[in-house]
Amino acid sequence: MRVAVIGAGIMGPGIAEVCTEAGLEVVLQSRSRDNLDAALDRIRKNQRDLVAAGLLTEAAATGALTRLRLTQDLAEAVTGAAFVSENIPEDLALKQAFIRNLSRLARPDAILASNTSGLSISAIAASADRPERVVGFHWLNPPHLTLPVEITRGAKTSEETMRATVTLAQRIGRRPFRVERDTPGFLWNRLQMALVREAVHIVEQGVATPEDVDEAMRWGLALRWTAVGPFQIMDLAGLTTFRAVASYVYPDLSSASKPHALLEDLIARGHTGARAGKGFHEYGPGAHEALIRARDARLIALRRAMTEEEAGEA
């Protein structure tokens, strides 16, 4: 089976890597040669980490690279592909124009999957010749280490497309879950944005620093959430306790309906994130790469611990 992965920014290379490591033929497309070169470097580096962690063999890594093709030509990338994963920037008009073009270049039976973080799949599909073949296929960054994928049904997505996408996700070793209603942010970004909105609000109100919020989250809620989900946490604590806490905390939570002034101010001052050397935190020389390395090492350790624990339970 051949898969085309379009866009070689943060997400595309890792998705191409996962597909090819699962034995699929993959074409990764970007308009920029530099992006393709950087993507190959990133994939090789990811593979070294996976081999060092015992999650991939040297032979499998080498074999995967023989199934990976890089191209700048979109038509060449999608010709013959049964599945196309779109990873271009998060802009509805851009994605609509792109899907319209793709639906003319791709095989009539190809599935066109968007990695949008939460734009409407129905709106993206509206520009396609066959909207029933368009689906949301949303990954978490970094794709080579995270297992769940969110599969979202647009208004016209067929059940056959949903099932085929779930099957593909399983074939490439992912854990698919279905989002049956095309709602902004789907599931992950609704949860994540609710939390991020409150995190920025907490900092804006001078309740705690970004450093402390990050640490409190990593070692507190996030660690516990790897063990049990929010509904299990409520059940364990008792629903009456949660109702009591909710009754006095809810009224005080941020209900902002647009990004906070603090976020706008940071962006206006060029604090756009780690890549720029400053966001909420400052990143000196090498600090951005060091954070990515630390994140990946922690994710590998957590993933291994969770997988071993689950296997022990079975």
Ligand SMILES: NC(=O)c1ccc[n+]([C@@H]2O[C@H](COP(=O)([O-])OP(=O)(O)OC[C@H]3O[C@@H](n4cnc5c(N)ncnc54)[C@H](O)[C@@H]3O)[C@@H](O)[C@H]2O)c1
């Ligand atoms: N970054 C994340 O953490 C993350 C996580 C999950 C999903 N997503 C989603 O994945 C998609 C891609 O995100 P990203 O972070 O990889 O973006 P990115 O900006 O890093 O990469 C986008 C790529 O698309 C290319 N591109 C730009 N315009 C194009 C066009 N008109 N036609 C073809 N290619 C074009 C760019 O050159 C670049 O290679 C977005 O929809 C985003 O919301 C991102």
